[in-house]
Amino acid sequence: MPSFNHKPILVVGAGLSGAVVARELAEHAGVSSVVIDSRHHVAGNCHSLRAVDTGILEHVYGPHIFHTSNRETWEYVNRFGTFHPFVNRVKASTERGIFSLPINLHTINQFYGKHLNPTEAKVFLASVADTSITTPANFEEQALKMIGRDLYEAFFLGYTQKQWGCSPRELPASILSRLPVRFNYDDNYYADSFVGLPEAGYTRVIENILDHPLICVRVSTPWDSSMQRDFEHVFFSGSIDAFFDYEEGRLGYRTVYWDRKVTDGDYQGNAVINYPGMDVAYTRIHEHKHFAPWETHERTVVYTEFSKETTPADTPYYPKRLKADMTVLEKYRQRAAASSGVTFIGRLGSYRYLDMNVVIEEAQKVSRDFFGFTHPT
Numbered sequence: 001m002p003s004f005n006h007k008p009i010l011v012v013g014a015g016l017s018g019a020v021v022a023r024e025l026a027e028h029a030g031v032s033s034v035v036i037d038s039r040h041h042v043a044g045n046c047h048s049l050r051a052v053d054t055g056i057l058e059h060v061y062g063p064h065i066f067h068t069s070n071r072e073t074w075e076y077v078n079r080f081g082t083f084h085p086f087v088n089r090v091k092a093s094t095e096r097g098i099f100s101l102p103i104n105l106h107t108i109n110q111f112y113g114k115h116l117n118p119t120e121a122k123v124f125l126a127s128v129a130d131t132s133i134t135t136p137a138n139f140e141e142q143a144l145k146m147i148g149r150d151l152y153e154a155f156f157l158g159y160t161q162k163q164w165g166c167s168p169r170e171l172p173a174s175i176l177s178r179l180p181v182r183f184n185y186d187d188n189y190y191a192d193s194f195v196g197l198p199e200a201g202y203t204r205v206i207e208n209i210l211d212h213p214l215i216c217v218r219v220s221t222p223w224d225s226s227m228q229r230d231f232e233h234v235f236f237s238g239s240i241d242a243f244f245d246y247e248e249g250r251l252g253y254r255t256v257y258w259d260r261k262v263t264d265g266d267y268q269g270n271a272v273i274n275y276p277g278m279d280v281a282y283t284r285i286h287e288h289k290h291f292a293p294w295e296t297h298e299r300t301v302v303y304t305e306f307s308k309e310t311t312p313a314d315t316p317y318y319p320k321r322l323k324a325d326m327t328v329l330e331k332y333r334q335r336a337a338a339s340s341g342v343t344f345i346g347r348l349g350s351y352r353y354l355d356m357n358v359v360i361e362e363a364q365k366v367s368r369d370f371f372g373f374t375h376p377t
């Protein structure tokens with residue numbers, strides 16, 4: 001463990017990565033930290049709030065569904081809140097009808113008007129897939145190789161253009177690898193062993209992670225580089241380009257925003273419906289009460305999701321990682337490696353598209369590696 005001059009650690013960002021780092025330091029290294037966040041609340045983009053007009057728990061910055069196949073990570077989050085099992089059964093509304101996602105046997109049979117069994121569907125999809133693509137160089141090639149042009153154009157082309165603001169040919173193949181293709185009727189969006197949502201919302205979970213005598217939380221407190229001298233080390237979960245005052249240029253992010261509407265009853269009968277067509281500007285509609293099926297509400301709140309390029313005034317969400325971004329990122333990575341006293345963590349700090357389970361695992365690892373403690377298994 002590094003030696004300390006009795007100065008605490010500063011953790012910038014009270015989202016999931018910052019909270020886990022602070023907790024690990026407190027619990028396993030006996031190190032105190034101050035966690036700051038420029039927002040007026042903790043939990044970053046997982047922030048949830050029970051709306052006064054409906055009583056429904058809303059995922060204010062977009063729905064987050066926790067999923068992992070790592071039992072330790074599942075047990076970790078369950079220490080800090082009660083999680084209810086949840087199956088996300090996403091639907092896609094297209095001009096040809098409503099289909100089930102991720103693409104599964106039902107989707108294939110419905111889309112092509114067939115009655116294929118799993119073996120026949122595999123043979124059929126192989127016959128429509130583009131076999132000339134051996135190593136997909138981008139999102140589009142990955143899709144054409146996996147499912148062929150018809151399914152790609154129906155479900156991915158428009159959605160991806162709207163979501164990312166560019167051609168799928170410019171995007172990495174890894175984005176599509178997030179979604180499986182199934183040759184059975186399993187329509188669970190996530191293939192992980194543990195999928196759930198916290199009963200009291202993510203904000204309560206993060207508050208509980210941060211609830212330790214060695215952790216001091218200050219919300220509504222923006223980062224300022226002059227703070228660094230008062231701390232032994234900084235774990236920074238803001239954007240890496242912001243830390244360096246954008247001196248090497250800005251990294252590209254997409255941001256998302258929502259049109260919120262409250263009505264009576266059940267708006268769409270499902271938590272998420274995607275709209276892959278270019279006939280509408282939005283990408284999907286979330287109906288928040290369906291993310292808490294253990295609750296009953298007469299009214300309902302729906303968020304229609306739009307995506308746009310991130311301007312300096314917007315919150316960055318999805319790292320685009322286009323070729324030009326990766327060149328800029330490399331410069332920041334070199335500067336980060338040459339900087340002492342700061343470690344970059346989380347989605348914005350590492351400029352990667354990370355799910356919550358990965359954020360937790362990486363935050364545990366970075367704390368453990370830095371302080372040299374053994375994490376209990």
Ligand code: UDP
Binds near residue numbers: 101163175
């Ligand atoms: N995607 C798509 N159509 C869909 C759902 C997803 O084209 O109906 C693509 C899109 O490019 C998206 C990516 O697959 O960004 C990953 O989807 P995921 O549902 O994992 O996105 P998230 O929920 O993280 O925004």
